[in-house]
Amino acid sequence: MTTVGPKLSIDGLIAELKTLGNISEAEPPVVTRVVFGEADLRARAYVKQLCADAGLAVSEDAIGNTFALWEGTDPELAPIGTGSHIDAIPNAGLYDGCVGVLGGLEAIRTLKQLGFTPRRSIELVIFTAEEPTRFGIGCLGSRMMANALTPEKARNLRDKQGRTLDELRAWAGFEGSLESVAMPLGRFGGFVELHIEQGPTLEREGVDIGLVTHIAAPASLRITVDGEGGHAGATLMPGRKDALTAAAELILALEAAAKATGAIDTVATTGVCDVFPGAVNSIPSRVRLETDIRDIDGARRDRVIDSLKAACIDVESRRGVTITLEQVNADPPATCDAAILAALEDSAKAAGKSYRKMVSRAYHDSLFAARIAPGAMLFIPCRGGVSHRPDEYASPEWIGAGVQILARTLAHLAS
Ligand code: HGY
Ligand code: MN
Ligand code: MN
Numbered sequence: 001m002t003t004v005g006p007k008l009s010i011d012g013l014i015a016e017l018k019t020l021g022n023i024s025e026a027e028p029p030v031v032t033r034v035v036f037g038e039a040d041l042r043a044r045a046y047v048k049q050l051c052a053d054a055g056l057a058v059s060e061d062a063i064g065n066t067f068a069l070w071e072g073t074d075p076e077l078a079p080i081g082t083g084s085h086i087d088a089i090p091n092a093g094l095y096d097g098c099v100g101v102l103g104g105l106e107a108i109r110t111l112k113q114l115g116f117t118p119r120r121s122i123e124l125v126i127f128t129a130e131e132p133t134r135f136g137i138g139c140l141g142s143r144m145m146a147n148a149l150t151p152e153k154a155r156n157l158r159d160k161q162g163r164t165l166d167e168l169r170a171w172a173g174f175e176g177s178l179e180s181v182a183m184p185l186g187r188f189g190g191f192v193e194l195h196i197e198q199g200p201t202l203e204r205e206g207v208d209i210g211l212v213t214h215i216a217a218p219a220s221l222r223i224t225v226d227g228e229g230g231h232a233g234a235t236l237m238p239g240r241k242d243a244l245t246a247a248a249e250l251i252l253a254l255e256a257a258a259k260a261t262g263a264i265d266t267v268a269t270t271g272v273c274d275v276f277p278g279a280v281n282s283i284p285s286r287v288r289l290e291t292d293i294r295d296i297d298g299a300r301r302d303r304v305i306d307s308l309k310a311a312c313i314d315v316e317s318r319r320g321v322t323i324t325l326e327q328v329n330a331d332p333p334a335t336c337d338a339a340i341l342a343a344l345e346d347s348a349k350a351a352g353k354s355y356r357k358m359v360s361r362a363y364h365d366s367l368f369a370a371r372i373a374p375g376a377m378l379f380i381p382c383r384g385g386v387s388h389r390p391d392e393y394a395s396p397e398w399i400g401a402g403v404q405i406l407a408r409t410l411a412h413l414a415s
Helices: 011-021 037-053 100-113 140-145 152-155 165-172 201-205 243-258 298-319 336-352 396-414
Strands: 032-033 055-061 066-070 080-085 087-090 123-125 190-196 208-214 216-225 268-275 286-294 322-330 355-360 377-382
Touching: 011 037, 011 100, 011 152, 011 396, 032 037, 037 055, 037 100, 037 123, 066 100, 080 100, 080 165, 080 396, 100 123, 100 190, 100 396, 123 140, 140 152, 152 165, 190 216, 190 336, 190 396, 201 208, 201 355, 208 216, 208 336, 208 396, 216 243, 216 298, 243 268, 243 298, 298 322, 336 355, 336 377, 336 396, 377 396
Parallel strands: 080 123, 080 190, 190 377, 208 355
Antiparallel strands: 032 087, 055 066, 066 123, 208 377, 216 286, 216 322, 268 286
16 A cells, blocks of 8 residues: 555555546557547546545636635635646556646645645646647646737637637537636745656656756747649659658758757757658658757757758758748746745655755646746656656656645645
8 A cells, every 4th residue: 555644545546547547539558638539528527526526616717727626714815726737648648747636636635634724725727738739739728827828829729620729619618718717926826736757867866756946948830841742753853842851851950950059958859740642652742840849948949949940941942842830839948936846845854755856848837837826846756757658657656755745735835
């Protein structure tokens, strides 16, 4: 039995994580749960029921950010928030996001079981669409809560089938004006997100808890390359305008630009490459790329973006193709709140857990929650640092330690 602090078991939490993981568009153990899809709705219903069973008041906003409130004795004070996301990219695992949502719920249940009474309310948040799969932009729910994406721009978001955010949210049952999603500064008295590290450091060093000081600055750009296409056999090589070989040059140029900064914190990936018409005997006439560029130093990341833009101009003129580039987002990095980090550090010490400070190379909803509240994150190890894969794994011991530190910290902040 894995316990949280004084003889409290998290076996129920481990079972809930497995149940949630089975709510998937793919065959378990593969987790695919794209926002506003059928599996997403079933997962939301499951988690909302767990929150209601725990005696929390559940509500949703116009795009499906979900709130589960444990009212404190002084409800006028801004609540202490915790939470994360339950949507999952294709071919993902059980723990990314879900540890922060179900672990946050477990921390609340543990505090209730121990007879703690919060002065400030404690609010569990399930952010809509942390993953960029559906609309190409990450942290949609928290981004709009922080007013970092206006309703006007949000209305223009479409998925690959051309369906708009409004169409999809209405289908999922979320009504109300997009203008109602934005929250004022101070909406939360503090925000703490529990998440798996999605990297190898904690496990490799044998450290129980990561205290996140900074969250890397993510940027995403869409590139469309238009060539001429044609018959693969009858079109001679001279004069071809092959969209895919042109795109291949851009993919390699992006990789080279990220490596050229010389900083280990600069990363760049071309994760999506759609080829049209996609027939073996037809020269590609159009290619759509989606690129992901990150760094904990925003200016250094932007220099990589500039190199990519320069490569687009060079390839376009040399190959006679037409290249259009759309910057989907280029967010600043977040600095976590020192007082909340200190509270997390005190909790780790009190629980006798080892910890270290670190940056988050993945982005999280805390990147935007930090714009409306003092916030910080705590990481637990994940096996081999693996994430965004079905073999993603966090042990009950690691999860138990994270829930215990979270519970202690929430109790401290809500007192
Ligand atoms: O891509 C990320 O960093 C996050 O897991 N969505
Ligand atoms: Mn993720
Ligand atoms: Mn995540």
